[in-house]
Amino acid sequence: xxFDLSDEQRLLEETVDKFLATECAMPRVRELFDxxxxxxxxxxxGLGEMGVLGLHLPEDVGGAxxxxxxxxxxxxxxxxxxxxxxxxxxxxxAMAIDRAGSEAQREQWLPRLASGEARAxxxxxxxxxxxxxxxxxxxxxxxxxxxxxxxxxxxxxLGADLFVVGLRGGGLGLxxxxxxxxATQRLEGLDRTRRLDCVxxxxxxxxxxxxxxxxxxxxxxxxxxxxxxDAHGGGMAxxxxxxxxxxxxxxxxxxxxxxxxxxxxLADMAVEIHPTRGLVWYAAHAFDHLPEEASAAAxxxxxxxxxxxxxxxxxxxEAHGGIGYTxxxxxxxxxxxxLFDWAILGDPNLHRRRAADLLGW
Amino acid sequence: xxLGYGTEYEACREQVRVFLRAQWPPxxxxxxxxxxxxxxxxxxxxxxxxxLYRNIPRRFGGSEQEAxxxxxxxxxxxxxxxxxxxxxxxxxxxxxxxxxxxxxxxxQKDHFVRKAIEGEHIWCQGYSEPGAGSDLxxxxxxxxxxxxxxVLNGQKIWTTHWKRAHYMFALVRTEPEAGKHAGIxxxxxxxxxxxxxxxxxxxxTGDSEFAEVFFxxxxxxxxxxxxxxGAGWTVSRSLLRHERNMIGSANRSAGLFRSLLRLARxxxxxxxxxxEDRQVREALAAIHGYVETQRxxxxxxxxxxxxxxxxxxxxxxxxISDTNIGQQVSLLxxxxxxxxxxxxxRGQPAGRTSGNEKWMNQFMGSLGMAIAGGTSNxxxxxxxxxxxxxxxxxxAARDEKP
Ligand SMILES: Cc1cc2nc3c(=O)[nH]c(=O)nc-3n(C[C@H](O)[C@H](O)[C@H](O)COP(=O)(O)OP(=O)(O)OC[C@H]3O[C@@H](n4cnc5c(N)ncnc54)[C@H](O)[C@@H]3O)c2cc1C
Numbered sequence: 047x048x049f050d051l052s053d054e055q056r057l058l059e060e061t062v063d064k065f066l067a068t069e070c071a072m073p074r075v076r077e078l079f080d081x082x083x084x085x086x087x088x089x090x091x092g093l094g095e096m097g098v099l100g101l102h103l104p105e106d107v108g109g110a111x112x113x114x115x116x117x118x119x120x121x122x123x124x125x126x127x128x129x130x131x132x133x134x135x136x137x138x139x140a141m142a143i144d145r146a147g148s149e150a151q152r153e154q155w156l157p158r159l160a161s162g163e164a165r166a167x168x169x170x171x172x173x174x175x176x177x178x179x180x181x182x183x184x185x186x187x188x189x190x191x192x193x194x195x196x197x198x199x200x201x202x203x204l205g206a207d208l209f210v211v212g213l214r215g216g217g218l219g220l221x222x223x224x225x226x227x228x229a230t231q232r233l234e235g236l237d238r239t240r241r242l243d244c245v246x247x248x249x250x251x252x253x254x255x256x257x258x259x260x261x262x263x264x265x266x267x268x269x270x271x272x273x274x275x276d277a278h279g280g281g282m283a284x285x286x287x288x289x290x291x292x293x294x295x296x297x298x299x300x301x302x303x304x305x306x307x308x309x310x311x312l313a314d315m316a317v318e319i320h321p322t323r324g325l326v327w328y329a330a331h332a333f334d335h336l337p338e339e340a341s342a343a344a345x346x347x348x349x350x351x352x353x354x355x356x357x358x359x360x361x362x363x364e365a366h367g368g369i370g371y372t373x374x375x376x377x378x379x380x381x382x383x384x385l386f387d388w389a390i391l392g393d394p395n396l397h398r399r400r401a402a403d404l405l406g407w
Numbered sequence: 408x409x410l411g412y413g414t415e416y417e418a419c420r421e422q423v424r425v426f427l428r429a430q431w432p433p434x435x436x437x438x439x440x441x442x443x444x445x446x447x448x449x450x451x452x453x454x455x456x457x458x459l460y461r462n463i464p465r466r467f468g469g470s471e472q473e474a475x476x477x478x479x480x481x482x483x484x485x486x487x488x489x490x491x492x493x494x495x496x497x498x499x500x501x502x503x504x505x506x507x508x509x510x511x512x513x514x515q516k517d518h519f520v521r522k523a524i525e526g527e528h529i530w531c532q533g534y535s536e537p538g539a540g541s542d543l544x545x546x547x548x549x550x551x552x553x554x555x556x557x558v559l560n561g562q563k564i565w566t567t568h569w570k571r572a573h574y575m576f577a578l579v580r581t582e583p584e585a586g587k588h589a590g591i592x593x594x595x596x597x598x599x600x601x602x603x604x605x606x607x608x609x610x611x612t613g614d615s616e617f618a619e620v621f622f623x624x625x626x627x628x629x630x631x632x633x634x635x636x637g638a639g640w641t642v643s644r645s646l647l648r649h650e651r652n653m654i655g656s657a658n659r660s661a662g663l664f665r666s667l668l669r670l671a672r673x674x675x676x677x678x679x680x681x682x683e684d685r686q687v688r689e690a691l692a693a694i695h696g697y698v699e700t701q702r703x704x705x706x707x708x709x710x711x712x713x714x715x716x717x718x719x720x721x722x723x724x725x726x727i728s729d730t731n732i733g734q735q736v737s738l739l740x741x742x743x744x745x746x747x748x749x750x751x752x753r754g755q756p757a758g759r760t761s762g763n764e765k766w767m768n769q770f771m772g773s774l775g776m777a778i779a780g781g782t783s784n785x786x787x788x789x790x791x792x793x794x795x796x797x798x799x800x801x802x803a804a805r806d807e808k809p
Contacts, residue, residue: 047416047477047709047713048409049408050710052408292797303797303798304799309788312795313787313788313791313794313795314787316790317727317728317731320720320724321701321721324703324707325700327703328702328703343699346696349692349696394693397692398688399688407668407682
């Protein structure tokens with residue numbers, strides 16, 4: 047029994063944390079938040095050089111041969127540091143190619159995706175008025191060799207080299223940037239640390255992943271775990287920020303953290319978010335080692351953390367008073383990231399219904 | 408990350424299973440129909456085999472095993488699977504026995520520990536007073552040493568298990584000149600004596616599990632004090648630690664959730680089982696998220712314990728987390744009951760009911776959980792101050808100055 051990170055995983059955690067602390071500290075996050083591109087190529091390539099983008103890929107394609115848990119460790123830190131830029135969509139795209147692709151597709155893409163030389167994203171949701179739009183059963187984009195239609199809520203599609211696209215029947219296919227008929231348009235997203243785009247296809251050629259339909263749900267489950275990890279990290283950052291502020295800000299001649307009403311609000315936030323780290327770890331561990339539990343655990347983690355993070359982020363803003371309501375105050379990053387984590391890949395109630403089905407209730 | 412127990416422990420699990428196959432349920436009996444004697448003899452066999460009361464020395468009736476968190480966990484799991492009797496619950500086995508082992512004299516241990524864990528002596532806890540609840544250290548019941556005996560005067564309240572209790576462990580002010588905390592001693596006393604008067608209180612559920620206890624020159628021998636004079640506060644703190652562990656159990660929440668699921672299957676919405684209703688499924692899964700969080704957090708805490716590390720803030724969150732789950736379960740159960748939620752859970756209503764109204768006991772019991780053993784607000788104070796490092800409450804800080 048050892049439900050904790052290994053020494054290697056802790057080293058990974060420290061290394062990534064240190065890297066982001068120097069290369070993408072809060073002042074830089076602020077700049078990127080207002081920037082058009084929304085992320086820093088240097089940080090991206092730094093992550094690639096560290097091997098972070100290929101942690102989960104086999105060694106023969108330039109990966110580290112590790113698992114989802116390692117990716118979740120990274121996602122948690124990015125959540126904590128509100129790191130702007132692509133990550134989860136890229137590693138999911140690579141996972142899809144690794145698990146569903148032909149040898150040729152794997153050889154063509156995985157080494158470049160592992161190093162970060164090429165950047166990929168996943169395009170799954172269509173429409174979007176209903177929470178169901180994320181589920182493979184709902185995908186309508188043609189499954190022939192040429193695609194016509196639209197995908198929405200595609201993370202960091204602008205500038206991506208490769209799209210893993212969800213197809214009618216629940217399969218997956220590859221579309222390269224520059225393909226005929228492919229166009230990308232930025233959506234006005236709230237979370238400016240993770241941009242969302244709309245991608246349109248018109249008779250656009252698509253290279254199917256042979257086992258796409260078999261792995262689509264698995265890949266999306268991995269995404270749920272990574273978003274849950276991000277939410278845990280973000281939620282912890284919120285509690286830390288609110289507690290820190292309560293220890294420094296003074297009113298009525300004392301630190302506001304000595305007012306019991308505020309203390310109790312902060313305690314309740316800790317009750318909501320501190321214990322959820324194990325939930326994320328368990329979902330990652332199940333994905334890696336307990337296949338029959340994996341989907342329910344991923345759905346549960348995503349649903350739970352989705353709501354907890356939004357809740358804690360809202361209360362963090364309130365605990366900061368007027369300054370919390372400004373664009374200048376860093377806590378807005380987490381409020382907006384919480385809204386991203388809540389909605390993308392399916393809202394909490396969607397995944398609660400899924401978990402209920404999967405658990406045979 | 409490894410949630411397995413390793414081959415050595417799987418061998419231990421196998422031993423436990425072999426033991427249980429031979430011993431439980433008793434031959435030719437259903438577990439539910441086992442007699443008190445059968446249960447008692449099973450417990451004896453389980454002690455002999457080293458499975459129960461592991462941290463209590465043999466001479467006091469325990470099985471005196473080396474501390475082994477994993478073995479203990481495996482035993483709990485396996486006993487739980489076949490619903491074999493575990494250690495007795497209640498304030499004697501769970502609170503008094505560990506306290507005596509830590510602080511008691513040899514005579515006290517010899518005299519009380521075995522009988523407490525075997526259930527021969529039932530104990531009750533005399534801490535709270537009408538004027539001293541959350542602010543327990545303000546208690547005013549006095550104890551005076553006269554002619555080799557403590558003489559007690561004052562009043563305790565909310566004393567659970569009074570009905571069957573032979574003895575009480577109590578916090579009593581014996582050093583009136585000393586400070587608020589330093590004036591308290593931890594005394595043991597007999598309930599059946601002229602100076603002790605019990606007046607049962609009717610609880611919100613209609614039961615009378617707790618009572619007021621009045622002391623009018625109640626007496627107890629001079630050497631029935633646990634720890635030094637004036638050390639009662641410290642002695643009782645270790646007890647509260649045991650109580651917190653007792654309450655903070657992820658397993659219990661998981662069991663409660665399974666019962667809720669059964670309720671959702673039997674209750675009806677529009678002529679269909681409620682569990683098929685979309686909103687009910689979402690609500691169930693939302694609670695399941697909290698239950699799973701507690702389960703996984705208990706793995707994290709167990710691992711830290713195995714590593715000999717402190718689980719820092721995490722362990723401070725258990726009581727309120729369990730209380731919150733109990734509360735959410737009660738709210739959903741209430742919703743599922745519909746009109747039957749208006750029925751008294753123990754009454755004998757005319758006409759037919761589904762029997763689900765017994766859930767209203769849990770509805771009320773979940774409130775008891777938010778109050779007993781340190782209220783949720785007191786838990787929040789502890790989390791904020793000890794866990795998050797926020798400034799001490801001014802009144803409480805003033806109070807703790809000697
Ligand atoms: C079912 C049940 C069984 C019990 N069994 C026993 C028993 O066997 N033996 C025993 O000794 N006691 C027992 N108790 C008593 C229990 O420990 C006390 O009820 C509890 O500690 C609260 O004390 P109180 O009732 O005086 O409430 P109070 O302390 O008066 O609290 C009233 C309200 O004020 C709030 N409050 C008080 N102080 C603060 C503060 N500093 N900050 C914020 N809010 C505060 C509380 O949270 C609560 O909401 C039992 C209680 C219950 C409900």
